[in-house]
Amino acid sequence: xxxxxxxxxxxxxxxxxxxxxxxxxxxxxxxxxxxxxxxxxxxxxxxxxxxxxxxxxxxxxxxxxxxxxxxxxxxxxxxxxxxxxxxxxxxxxxxxxxxxxxxxxxxxxxxxxxxxxxxxxxxxxxxxxxxxxxxxxxxxxxxxxxxxxxxxxxxxxxxxxxxxxxxxxxxxxxxxxxxxxxxxxxxxxxxxxxxxxxxxxxxxxxxxxxxxxxxxxxxxxxxxxxxxxxxxxxxxxxxxxxxxxxxxxxxxxxxxxxxxxxxxxxxxxxxxxxxxxxxxxxxxxxxxxxxxxxxxxxxxxxxxxxxx
Amino acid sequence: xxxxxxxxxxxxxxxxxxxxxxxxxxxxxxxxxxxxxxxxxxxxxxxxxxxxxxxxxxxxxxxxxxxxxxxxxxxxxxxxxxxxxxxxxxxxxxxxxxxxxxxxxxxxxxxxxxxxxxxxxxxxxxxxxxxxxxxxxxxxxxxxxxxxxxxxxxxxxxxxxxxxxxxxxxxxxxxxxxxxxxxxxxxxxxxxxxxxxxxxxxxxxxxxxxxxxxxxxxxxxxxxxxxxxxxxxxxxxxxxxxxxxxxxxxxxxxxxxxxxxxxxx
Numbered sequence: 396x397x398x399x400x401x402x403x404x405x406x407x408x409x410x411x412x413x414x415x416x417x418x419x420x421x422x423x424x425x426x427x428x429x430x431x432x433x434x435x436x437x438x439x440x441x442x443x444x445x446x447x448x449x450x451x452x453x454x455x456x457x458x459x460x461x462x463x464x465x466x467x468x469x470x471x472x473x474x475x476x477x478x479x480x481x482x483x484x485x486x487x488x489x490x491x492x493x494x495x496x497x498x499x500x501x502x503x504x505x506x507x508x509x510x511x512x513x514x515x516x517x518x519x520x521x522x523x524x525x526x527x528x529x530x531x532x533x534x535x536x537x538x539x540x541x542x543x544x545x546x547x548x549x550x551x552x553x554x555x556x557x558x559x560x561x562x563x564x565x566x567x568x569x570x571x572x573x574x575x576x577x578x579x580x581x582x583x584x585x586x587x588x589x590x591x592x593x594x595x596x597x598x599x600x601x602x603x604x605x606x607x608x609x610x611x612x613x614x615x616x617x618x619x620x621x622x623x624x625x626x627x628x629x630x631x632x633x634x635x636x637x638x639x640x641x642x643x644x645x646x647x648x649x650x651x652x653x654x655x656x657x658x659x660x661x662x663x664x665x666x667x668x669x670x671x672x673x674x675x676x677x678x679x680x681x682x683x684x685x686x687x688x689x690x691x692x693x694x695x696x697x698x699x700x701x702x703x
Numbered sequence: 704x705x706x707x708x709x710x711x712x713x714x715x716x717x718x719x720x721x722x723x724x725x726x727x728x729x730x731x732x733x734x735x736x737x738x739x740x741x742x743x744x745x746x747x748x749x750x751x752x753x754x755x756x757x758x759x760x761x762x763x764x765x766x767x768x769x770x771x772x773x774x775x776x777x778x779x780x781x782x783x784x785x786x787x788x789x790x791x792x793x794x795x796x797x798x799x800x801x802x803x804x805x806x807x808x809x810x811x812x813x814x815x816x817x818x819x820x821x822x823x824x825x826x827x828x829x830x831x832x833x834x835x836x837x838x839x840x841x842x843x844x845x846x847x848x849x850x851x852x853x854x855x856x857x858x859x860x861x862x863x864x865x866x867x868x869x870x871x872x873x874x875x876x877x878x879x880x881x882x883x884x885x886x887x888x889x890x891x892x893x894x895x896x897x898x899x900x901x902x903x904x905x906x907x908x909x910x911x912x913x914x915x916x917x918x919x920x921x922x923x924x925x926x927x928x929x930x931x932x933x934x935x936x937x938x939x940x941x942x943x944x945x946x947x948x949x950x951x952x953x954x955x956x957x958x959x960x961x962x963x964x965x966x967x968x
């Protein structure tokens with residue numbers, strides 16, 4: 396297990412370096428002079444020179460790259476061009492809001508997906524299965540930037556049950572969490588169905604039934620427990636869907652998280668903050684994938700033998 | 704499901720092609736005195752914040768969505784097939800370099816990298832296509848690489864090599880065709896992904912810019928009128944959901960049709 400763990404950790408290093416390199420390159424992809432682009436057309440040459448010096452853009456590219464990597468190792472992502480605050484500080488302030496939304500949406504997804512996947516698998520090939528899977532495909536296809544406003548129209552505007560935006564109470568969390576969790580629920584329901592169907596074909600389920608165990612108990616107590624391992628893994632791997640979806644959901648519901656910070660920073664051409672947000676989301680995603688992979692290896696010994 | 708998907712896609716394609724001739728109003732013409740008017744017989748989807756007919760704009764928007772989807776899928780699949788087959792067939796350092804590039808691009812969830820790229824390159828249709836293609840090829844390359852790794856050891860490929868066939872011929876005539884069913888499924892689902900991604904970027908103000916009628920841009924405009932004119936949001940969103948659902952049905956159905964396990968069972 397230790398060998399597998401070390402190997403997996405070592406494999407993550409080049410990926411993180413690649414991510415950092417790509418994020419560093421972003422600012423250099425700006426057409427023309429990046430400092431000019433950030434300050435706009437009307438900026439004076441003095442201001443442009445000053446910003447270029449401040450961002451270190453006047454130094455050789457390799458020096459800039461080394462300095463960027465050194466900064467990352469110290470947790471220094473630079474300073475925002477909008478408010479002169481350290482980017483790391485801004486991101487840390489917004490992180491709890493995004494984490495809260497992400498976990499709430501994943502909870503919503505599990506609460507919807509498990510019952511849907513179970514009924515589809517148990518009544519395979521029937522109208523129940525067809526309806527559940529069609530519903531899940533609809534869930535995958537409905538964009539969250541449409542679902543969010545629709546939910547707001549019904550539950551906030553027409554019924555007045557929930558607030559339309561902002562963060563504070565549990566009520567504020569409901570609509571963004573459902574909006575963000577819907578697509579994940581749809582994916583997870585399909586995976587639950589597939590995973591449970593495989594388990595239901597196993598001889599131990601038949602043996603349990605032959606010993607007089609009821610159908611419900613055979614499904615919920617025996618097959619479902621075993622089918623949960625791949626479902627938990629997929630939940631981890633789908634964390635990326637939640638992170639990207641958060642960018643849009645936070646924008647719709649004025650949720651003060653990292654996603655909203657990213658979009659606001661783009662509109663203000665605050666590229667150091669854009670780089671910081673993108674880097675943080677990517678690194679979190681790599682980290683969650685790593686943990687999921689390690690957990691899977693821990694839960695299923697065949698994986699760590701195969702991969703090492 | 705595959706039939707439902709095919710019908711939805713076909714209807715949208717026909718509507719997109721015929722749009723310039725069948726739209727009841729010019730998608731850009733404004734009737735400011737009728738702005739935000741609700742759906743009526745004359746304007747079945749109502750009018751937007753500038754008094755433009757939403758039905759005409761939704762039809763015109765179908766062209767943009769399909770154009771982006773088709774272009775992104777064409778570029779991504781071409782690059783993905785090329786790099787995936789080269790990586791799988793040659794192995795060694797070439798495979799290492801391509802596989803590490805794939806790993807790095809996969810470290811960015813969903814369209815995050817596309818958002819960042821469009822943010823620095825500037826929001827317009829060309830940059831959206833470039834950004835989505837930049838992240839899109841990875842899926843094809845992974846699928847093709849896996850298939851090629853299996854195919855290069857097959858007897859008919861070794862026989863072709865023994866008969867003196869050159870590497871390009873082996874790849875094009877014998878190896879890549881084995882990956883095509885998987886590529887077809889990937890391309891169909893990729894259309895859904897690209898359409899959704901373009902609409903997401905446009906919704907965030909990073910994609911197609913007004914006054915060009917894109918479904919995502921229309922939804923973005925509708926955000927400000929959620930309380931007084933929800934029809935601005937409902938119809939373009941329904942169009943996106945229907946077309947994406949159509950491609951998902953089609954992709955899902957194709958996957959089932961082309962799955963060898965289906966025949967085994």
